[in-house]
Amino acid sequence: MRVVDAFVIVWAVAGAYSIRFGLDSGFSIKGQDSSYFWLSIFLAITWWLMLGAWSTRQSRILGSGPDEYKRVAAASLWLFGFVAIFSYVFRVETARGYVGIALPAGLVGLLLARWLLRQHLSVHRQKGRRMSRLMLLGSPSAIVHLAATLVREKHAGYMPVAAYTPGDSSQSHELTGVGLPVLGHESETKAILDAIGRCEADAVAVTAGVLLHPRTLRQLGWELAERNVGLIMAPALTDIAGPRIHTQQVAGLPLIHVTTPTLEAGQRVAKRLFDIVVSAGLVVVFSPLLAVLALLVKLDSPGPILFKQERVGFEGTPFKMLKFRSMVVDAEARLAELAHRNDGNGILFKVKNDPRITRTGRFLRRYSLDELPQLFNVVSGSMSLVGPRPPLPLEVEAYEQDARRRLLVKPGVTGLWQVSGRSDLSWQDSVRLDLYYVENWSLAGDLIILLRTARAVLGGDGAY
Structure with missing residues (x-):
């Protein structure tokens, strides 16, 4: 470097x-x-x-x-x-x-x-190379959650190799679900250091629920510094972006303040202005492409060019979402006969190689071109360029309480779900990503998602 x-x-x-x-x-x-x-x-x-x-x-x-x-x-x-x-x-x-x-x-x-x-x-x-070996220290449930996250996000560079659960009454020798060996349960600094040496860890991650006295943690930090082993504190906070976290020192204690996620009036105006300017510009730039796609849809199969579907928007307000028609006209009537072939994530209905999709529609869906008319939804104000996936009314009826927080912002043409796997995501992951966006919105984050969308669209992964 x-x-x-x-x-x-x-x-x-x-x-x-x-x-x-x-x-x-x-x-x-x-x-x-x-x-x-x-x-x-x-x-x-x-x-x-x-x-x-x-x-x-x-x-x-x-x-x-x-x-x-x-x-x-x-x-x-x-x-x-x-x-x-x-x-x-x-x-x-x-x-x-x-x-x-x-x-x-x-x-x-x-x-x-x-x-x-x-x-x-x-x-x-x-491929598992050039990563820091990590020993996880804490309660079994917190270790399992952290280990699963780090294994899923390998680009972060941490490879869990062992666990240490001080004060754990179960005295288990392996954590189920993540397959990590448990190297001990004692609360003494010497026993923890011996475990670190056995697994040859480069760093130690202290998770939530660790049953250690603060004095023991301080001594452990001193010993790790002498051995050139990193110390990482992993609090129970999840899906919280950096700008919302502020650390305050009080009598030697690092207190973590988490600000309340709010989209204030100025932020709403900035987001809306950004939506209008960018979406209107994209409509002008893509107008020749829109005309060509409309002609292809019309020539490929009988029926209207645009497909209008009721979706649920900001604070539960229904609206008509626009898309280029990618299916035959009687697609809704044939839905029941395909119910057993659902490849979606439970609540969302998706079918790979859906026979109702037209030839032009298959091409449009692969590169998300069928969603270009949603730019007009953005201009009119019913949608945003970036936001949670616009849900169907039946999906909203099946929402649990936490999932309803997705309706606190306008749905988006693209979002974290679009750049993270689209239809290949599980329902839990889809909700988690949308809630993360709602909790941690920023204009810079919107710009990054828009840039990542271009790569996701060209790749075509998860689009069907």
């Missing part, structure tokens, strides 16, 4: 130097001439060092999450902020075009390089 960072920085600085000044140029400092060549060398070295100072290469932030990208951007922007302040205070006449080329080129290059390295690392982690 150090080599890649150095290569990108040299490329950006040298490119800016060549484009802006050529081979013979200079700037004046109090009337004295000095070569931009030395400034470029100083800038490149300082940039590379600041990436290290901002801890952009720490193993715990590599492979998943936005923290790595944030640190790279922060280090770069701070550096050029210092350059601007230095130039202003000491009246150094630096060419703004030089900085204007080097900064964006270097920042984009660094972020792209980090993304490519992350894809390479993710491939290895999916």
Whole structure:
């Protein structure tokens, strides 16, 4: 990573130097001439060092999450902020075009390089390589939940190898469901350290419900630091995004504050404005494609071009959702004869290789082109570009209490369910993803989901 960072920085600085000044140029400092060549060398070295100072290469932030990208951007922007302040205070006449080329080129290059390295690392982690060995410490139920999550999210880079359940009355030697060996139940620091040594763990994750005295945990932390073994605290909080979590130190105790998820008036206006601008722009851009698809639907089979279906929207308000018709006209009448072939997740009805789908409809569904008319739902205000999946009235009637929180925001043309497997998701996973979106909405999150949607649509996974 150090080599890649150095290569990108040299490329950006040298490119800016060549484009802006050529081979013979200079700037004046109090009337004295000095070569931009030395400034470029100083800038490149300082940039590379600041990436290290901002801890952009720490193993715990590599492979998943936005923290790595944030640190790279922060280090770069701070550096050029210092350059601007230095130039202003000491009246150094630096060419703004030089900085204007080097900064964006270097920042984009660094972020792209980090993304490519992350894809390479993710491939290895999916095969169980280049991961941190983790011993889980806590109650059996909390360990099972954490282990299942880490096994499912391999890109995070943690591989559970053993469990330790202090104070567990069952005295079991293996946790059912995750297959982890239980290395002990004693509450002494020495016994825990012996277990860590036996499983050769790189880090220890302390889960919820751990029956250890705070003094024991503190001593354990000291011993782990001496052995260069990481200590991770995994609280019982689930599906809570980082911006909602705030830590406050009170008499040495790290208290975690979780803010209430609310979409305030300003946020609603921003989201609605974003929906109108982007959806209207997409309608204009895709208008030739919409016309071609409408013609194909009309020529392929008799019936209307658009399919209008009642869905449940914001706070339970029904609306008519628009789609290009992808089935034969009597599809609803033939639903009963296909009930036994349901490939959905229980509540949602889906059939792979559904005989009611037309030839054009199969193509439209594979690439989600049948959903393009929903842009008009977004413009009219009944839907949003990003949100939970728009449910049918029968689905809402079957909702449990927690699932009804999906109706606190407008349904979306795309969402976390769209970029995480679509129809291949279980009902529980579909609800979990939608609730996560409702609890942790942000405009930046919407932009990321829209970018991920393009990749999911082109892949065609889970679309039928």
